[in-house]
Every structure is written in structure tokens, then in C-alpha cells.
């Protein structure tokens with residue numbers, strides 16, 4: 001199949017594009033290499049992949065020869081109050097709007113990355129897809145807006161779109177602003193890790209290769225208009241994750257406390273019964289194994305310097 005992956009130089013997008021190519025698909029990546037974090041890391045992610053520099057918000061978007069688009073491009077990060085809001089609007093809402101217009105013209109299926117952050121402090125745990133969304137971050141608000149755009153284009157113009165609500169994805173090459181990359185890098189370099197809040201906040205942390213499987217399954221099997229949680233099997237608090245890392249690495253991570261940051265939710269817990277029933281997907285990677293892989297990645301990088 002001919003596929004396009006947007007955000008293909010990012011953490012999840014680069015794994016997805018690699019997996020599609022390994023499965024024999026004719027897949028290419030688009031990425032605008034924004035400076036949300038060091039673009040040199042994105043260049044490294046994309047080094048052996050066919051990724052073209054395209055800005056979804058302004059460049060011509062041609063999907064006419066494409067069977068499906070995996071739309072993972074966007075401005076990430078839940079701690080998003082303040083002056084960056086126009087950037088979140090542009091990279092998430094305006095970019096997705098243009099992509100959906102192009103997909104309608106080409107009658108191309110879109111599987112896109114939404115986020116657990118659309119639930120905010122959810123009304124119920126584990127959280128099902130039909131829970132009323134109440135995002136607590138500007139980022140989450142823009143991700144929810146993209147879901148609504150997809151729905152409206154589906155109703156009005158037969159856009160064939162599937163939304164995947166990813167729950168805190170981790171693994172080797174995770175974004176440098178995210179907790180686990182900061183934890184493993186701090187430990188490998190002998191620096192303290194700054195913990196926001198008291199560490200009781202918890203997440204359905206989800207391993208990156210499991211997310212790739214869910215995302216490809218959604219493209220191949222999901223009905224148009226479907227919405228799925230993509231969440232790891234267990235809920236883990238930050239204190240438990242820090243403790244687990246200490247056991248894996250054989251030495252303790254030094255922690256310094258910092259205030260909780262607005263936009264952060266206290267808890268995410270995915271109910272994945274819908275994606276299991278409809279696509280046969282469930283997370284495969286035990287937490288200790290996934291965190292161990294991320295730890296070895298960081299330790300090897302430091303050792304190679």
C-alpha cells in the first residue's frame with residue numbers, strides 16, 4: 001500500500017514509518033522539523049528513512065496517489081499554557097484542517113494521533129472512549145478540536161478518519177521533554193531528576209512498538225469514524241516508575257522536587273476493551289521490559305560519548 005506518515009521524524013512517527021517499510025509498504029514520511037525540541041534529534045530519527053520536509057499548514061498537500069495517511073504530526077506536550085498557544089493552534093488545528101481537506105479531495109483514509117489528554121481529570125477510571133472529554137491543557141484542547149474537525153468532515157464530506165487516543169508513549173528515542181527520557185538520561189549522566197509534584201500522579205504508560213501495532217491495525221481494520229484508546233496495560237505512578245528504574249539500573253535515581261505544572265493531569269488509565277474487541281489489539285510489552293529498553297538506550301548513548 002502507498003502510505004504517508006506525517007511527523008515521520010518524530011519519536012512515534014519514525015518507528016511507524018520504519019515498520020511500514022519493513023512490511024513491504026510503499027511508505028514515505030513528511031515532517032517540518034519544528035524546533036519544539038532539538039531538530040538534530042529528528043534528523044537522527046529520520047536518517048535512514050525517506051522523509052521530505054513539508055509544512056502541513058502552508059505547503060501544497062498531494063494525497064491523490066496515497067492509500068492512507070498516518071497523521072502523527074503536531075505540537076506535543078501537555079504543559080502548554082502561555083505564549084505557545086498560537087503555535088499549538090497552527091501545528092495541530094490548522095495543519096490537521098489542511099490535511100483533512102487534502103484527504104477529502106483524494107478520498108484517502110486518515111488515521112490520526114489524538115491524546116489521552118483530551119479527558120483531563122477524567123470522570124471515570126479506567127476511562128472509556130465515551131467519557132465526556134474535559135481537557136485541562138491548551139494542548140489537549142487543540143487535540144480535541146482535531147477530533148471534532150475529523151468528525152465534522154466525516155459527516156459533511158465523507159472523510160474516512162480514525163482517531164487514536166495515545167496514552168503517554170515511551171521507549172528508546174522518546175522525546176527529550178518527556179519524563180522517562182529525562183529520568184534515564186539523568187541517571188546515566190549522574191544528574192538529579194526534577195519531579196513535578198509529589199510523584200503520585202499516574203499514567204497508562206504505553207510502549208512504542210505496541211503503539212505502532214495498534215496504529216497499523218487501525219489503518220487496516222477500523223471502521224470509518226472510529227475512536228480508540230491506545231493505552232498500556234498497567235497504570236504506574238511516577239514514584240513507582242522511579243523505583244522500578246532504580247531496580248533495573250542497579251542504582252537509585254536522585255530526585256529533586258519541583259512544583260506541579262498546570263496542564264498535567266493527576267491520572268490517566270485507559271480502558272482498551274473497544275480496541276481489543278474491534279481490532280484484536282492489546283498491549284504486549286511488560287512495563288519493566290519497556291523501561292529496561294529505554295534505560296539501556298540512554299546508558300549506551302552516554303557510554304558512546
Ligand code: UGA
Pocket residue numbers: 076077078114115116117118166167168169177178179180182194195196197201203238261264265
Ligand atoms: C505525554 C505527552 O507528552 C503528550 O504529548 C501526550 O499527548 C500525552 O502524554 C498523552 O498521553 O496524551 P505526559 O503524560 O505529561 O504527556 O507525559 P510525560 O512527559 O512522560 O510526564 C509524565 C509525568 O511525569 C507527568 O505527571 C509529569 O508532570 C511528570 N514529569 C515530566 C516530571 O515529573 N518531570 C519532568 O521533567 C517531566
